Amino acid sequence: MSRPVLVDSSWYVSRCRDGRDPLLELAFFAESREIATCGLVCAEVGRGVREPRFLARFRKAWSRMLYIPSTWERWNATLDIAWSLDRKGLVLPIQDVHIAACALHIGAAVLTTDAHFQKIPGLVTVERLV
Secondary structure (H helix, E strand, C coil), X not given: CEEEEEEXXXXXXXXXXXXXXXXXXXXXXXXXXXXXXXHHHHHHHHCCCCCHHHHHHHHHHHHCCEEECCCHHHHHHHHHHHHHHHHCCCCCCXXXXXXXXXXXXXXXXXXXXXXXXXXXXXXXXXXXXX
């Protein structure tokens, strides 16, 4: 099986805006790789879902994914990454840094359309799954 993939909220949003079902796409890819999520992604995506039935569908899908908890260690890793980037003049949104810290913790690539993730050292990013 390939490396796990943590799906960023920007990818979900871009699929929905294009009229595509992100959960169907992820179900297909889940047959060959582990799909991961974290609380921050669920909250970012979930708050934008308008219909309760769709939110329930997302929650069900997320409950089947590898969940990366936002532990004390994860937040410390987030701080370390943010602090290091800030010293280099790269101030990124803290939610992106935290999602990256979660992905780095399990050695996952981040599936994203957000260029911020490419600025995080050691993080593998992809724009699509093949």
